[in-house]
Amino acid sequence: MPKVVPLVRGMRDLRSDEVNAIGFVESAFSDVLSSYGYEYIRLPVIEHTALFSRGLGEATDAVSKEMFSIIEESDALSLRPEGTASCARAVIDGNLYRGNKPKLWYAGSMFRRERPQRGRYREFYQVGAEAFGYEGPDIDAEFIRLVQDVWERLKIDHAITLEINTLGSAESRHAYRNALVEYLRPHKEALDEDSQRRLDLNPLRILDSKNQRTQEILQDAPLMEDFLDEHSLNHFKEFRNLLERHDIHGQVNSRLVRGLDYYTHAVFEWNTDLLGAQKQVGGGGRYDGLCELLGGNPCPGVGFAIGIDRVALLLQQLEIETPKAQPDAYILALSDDEQAFADKVSQQLRSETKLAVRSHLGGGKVKARMQMADRSGAEYALIIGAQEAACNHVAIKWLRAEREQITVPLAELSATLLNSD
Template sequence: MAKIQSIRGMPDVLPDASAMRLWVEDRLKAVLARYGYAHVRMPLVEATALFARGVGDGTDIVEKEMYTFEDRSGESLTLRPEGTAGCVRLCEEHGLLYNQTQRLWYQGPMFRYERPQKGRYRQFEQLGVECFGFPGPAIDAELLGLCADFWRELGVQEALTLELNTLGSPESRAAYRDALLAYLRPLADQLDEDSQRRLERNPLRILDSKVPETQALLADAPDLAACLDEASRAHFDALRRYLDALAIPYVVNPRIVRGLDYYTHTVFEWTTTALGAQGTVCGGGRYDGLVERLGGRPTPGIGFAMGLERLTLLVEAHGAAPAEAAPLDVYVLALDETHSAEALALGQRLRQALPALTVQVHCSGGKAKARFKKADASGARYALILGETEVAEGTVAVKPLREGDAAQTTWTLPALIDHWREGLPSPSGTDVATRR
């Protein structure tokens, strides 16, 4: 019978890698807490129409990357390919946007049917941040400052570049679209195949094309900046001043247009050259029209999402290494099976009395020699030993495993707990450093 294995592009995360991810996530959460952002959770599955309308049905994501299926009642459902649409739906459905502002974040898996490669998976995890009800550019700057604090916290600030652009108001964007179309239509037969397909559906995306011939044609294309109305220009100019005030360096890249239809005004990507082809670690922007488009009252919104797999790869390559995974403090073993009950109980009492202590109890059977081998392999600093004698006299033997030939000592449990109450003695010397 064929072996069952994980679905293509949906990799398992093994203990070492997961420890790294948990560390990264903890650091990110610490920053979010400092900013006072509130956490929400959306379902992984939404009505297909939410993404068709929210993300835009001319986008690559909706056109060819969604996991869409019918449930047993025949309703069309989709595994979320991104978080913003669902977050807006959540806010609308529960009245979170009525006469109030929101600063929210969420984290979880997203699903896109693409060919897997480095930093790109079919199930991948994003941490997303969305703010609602803030029309002015201050929140744009706050979010970019939040990102910058993330990078500093993880030690990857040198590896990331902020690329910034503005699409202007929906009116500006529409005006530019018309201007671009007027310029490109006569040149249509010189465009590459993808760009021709995009010409009517999503012409701004052509700016993003990496085909050299197409880029050459674009050299004389109308300038988006020239189509910006006064208010759009003021918004962008103010944002740039705020970024200067926050000492956040950036480059304006007019080619950043983003692949999701809902963006207006500010759009940005944090990119790196350290991860191969998938260089965007974090991307986002303002989407002032989205809430209305999904049936709500006009509400300004702005947000970003970052790919935790990519970010973790970057931290591994360039960032602050997490402290070595804390090894066990104590490994409890009975010398044979007859005292397993006492060993289990000892472990439990230690954990209750000293919650900071990490305690593992031997559960694998075997002879004394095998038990000590396990104790050693566990990385624990001390083995707590229960044999015939100890159980008889109500004591426990404490054997240091990482201090050369330090002597084994015998304690009553209350005395040992008292002895360790202020923490274990600091490890002696670096030569005994042990992983895991």
């Protein structure tokens, strides 16, 4: 016997309740995004590595140590660790912002080579949206309202908190960065190891450190808000006013900095306390410099991404019902003589209704057929014996409810089942 080829680390087979919960979350986003008039875009899973190293920044963990990369005929390619860079590339490639302000959304697998944990896998699922060409904070606020709509629709809004912050314009961010480095430099030896490394690479990220000693040092550090120019201040103020108007209450967290380099102005994160260390379910912000960075014409952009599988976990944690994997009906002939009639009934039911109708195949004794019906999880079995077939009738036996079995003419079957709840 050859050895079984194992699952690749950090990859999962998703089935049953798990895959349903993920599908449920994804379709909630899909419905809401469509209702806001966003356009669906399917992006490739593989891009040139350069797209990510330029777009997200060499210094980010995602690019520097978490990408799955291959060399294909001397081209360095990588599985996408996130969707924004691809989306911006697609907009630039297709000249989509020429005379237009696209609002796009996407969903799919992302890949990061991290140590797997519950809620953190090497292949995970995101849904995200990006808008290009909008300078004002109205679009930022629309995103947050839109996502809030989804939380409410999924009935998990009580379990999710929103944090917001501003990083200001590129100029104010730059000025603040210099001031922060200047302040931290003398304390360098006292910082934790990661923060010491970041001092040169990505100093804003030090603000995010969970190290207690580092946070003590940061107590007296200069504040971002003191470095915001007037434009940045107004942008953030209006953003908050709009959220207020949308009846959304985000917590301003001045230590909130996003991991990826391209963010400017408004940044935001959705968190939950119910998933252990994997508290972040989504995040986003504005990246006005990204298109130019990728070689396109300057174009402001904003976007967000949600971890679909983390939201699905949250639904399970909260014991919120997601659609069932089970069929509605299991149709079986009592013997092979009635199979032709049973097939006819199945086809008619499928064409007349949206019910999930599973046909019994493979013959067997009556008991075996009934067992299969039960195990399918179907609400009811549709049973066809010689008597039923002879007079064009079908027996309906409810498998989960305390309810008498009935026999109806084929012509009335669909209507009977649709009105049976």
